[in-house]
Amino acid sequence: MPSSHDLPASGDPDPQVIPWLSSPEALEAIDRAEAAGQATVARTAALRRKIGPDRAAAVLSAAAARGKAIDKWGTGPWLVTDRGIQQATDRAIARYKSRRVPAGLEIFDWCCGVGGEAMQLSDRGPLTAIDRDPKIAEMARHNLGVHREQQAASDVAGWEFRSTVICDDVFAHHPPAAAWLNLDPDRRSESNTAGTSRATHCDYLQPPLSDWLPVAKQVAGASIKLAPATQLPEECHELGEREWISHRGSCRQQVLWLGEASPPGTIRATVVTGDDSATSFAVDQPQLCDETDTCEAFAFDLDPAVRAAGLSESYAAAKGLRALGGPAGFFTAQQNDVDALAQPFEVLWHGVADMKKLRQAIAAIDGCVSEVKIRGLDWKPPTIIKKLGRREGKKLTLLASRIGSYCGAILAVRP
Structure with a gap:
């Protein structure tokens, strides 16, 4: 996004392109290019003939990036580069x-x-x-x-x-x-x-x-x-x-x-x-939370901001959660008393992360795993979902992490 005082500025071959980009003519050309979708060779050639190669390149670049700007900023005739947005x-x-x-x-x-x-x-x-x-x-x-x-x-x-x-x-x-x-x-x-x-x-x-x-x-x-x-x-x-x-x-x-x-x-x-x-x-002072190897009625996945800030244990202690096997994994509690910084899951089954046992538990619940969350294990969620087989039934989330000396698994639903 920014350019610093000792990084080179990126200029356009045609100096007139810069002020022209926000002109009515340029904005209209960007609107048309955005509405037309992905630029074809023929449309690009026609645009180059009409407004010149430098202006055409600027228009097509701005049109391609505008969709990302709308996703970030909402509807508007935004003017951005791909890297800028x-x-x-x-x-x-x-x-x-x-x-x-x-x-x-x-x-x-x-x-x-x-x-x-x-x-x-x-x-x-x-x-x-x-x-x-x-x-x-x-x-x-x-x-x-x-x-x-x-x-x-x-x-x-x-x-x-x-x-x-x-x-x-x-x-x-x-x-x-x-x-x-x-x-x-x-x-x-x-x-x-x-x-x-x-x-x-x-x-x-x-x-x-x-x-x-x-x-x-x-x-x-x-x-x-x-x-x-x-x-x-x-x-x-x-x-x-x-x-x-x-x-x-x-x-x-x-x-x-x-x-x-x-x-x-x-x-x-x-x-x-x-x-x-x-x-x-x-x-202002980090706190420690309790640990357990037993899953209670609810399991929790902490928000990425909490983990990035190194506040997993402090947040868990404040909310009465216990770490399942350690603060790098999931958390558990008997009650669901958290805010938007933790995603709660109602536990339906928990045990060892063994594929045979998981299939049996899923069948008993009459469910299918549609989401997999992994902590500390070298698992690939799409592969796990495919191995578990079932495609119909109650939508379940599989939470898997290392708990002490074994790999633990939780089958749960979002409340």
């Missing part, structure tokens, strides 16, 4: 994060990318969004305009704040002491020229931590978006709160929060389940 924060998470920013503060969004977080931040206070890539900055400017039009049409408070998008080095625009800093540093390792994986060590962040941390410490507050597995020095833990956020079944990001509302040393896990719905669990 892949790295952009989706609307539900961006809205949740924006609500943690004090209303009315001036906001600086460094490395804003195509505008995923900038759009929601623009509802909280005056916004200055900055990215070094001219095409990306133009897309962010367009998307902010679309967002403002949508907000104005729906009478949502907040759209009256001014917003500005600047194409420049972020360090040329330092936020004042009373402002809020939002930053999404690039997390791709320079050594990975294919760009297929992300670095997890803070030394590979661009801009580097040593450059942005002093700025973040001097403002009223800051939110730094990181990959879930990013390792930060102890200094960062002592300065503020670290939060892991999940959405749609996976942990999407880690955030370092600095400011008065983010007590140092706090660890938080949050699941965002909708535009205005989120559930959090936070501690």
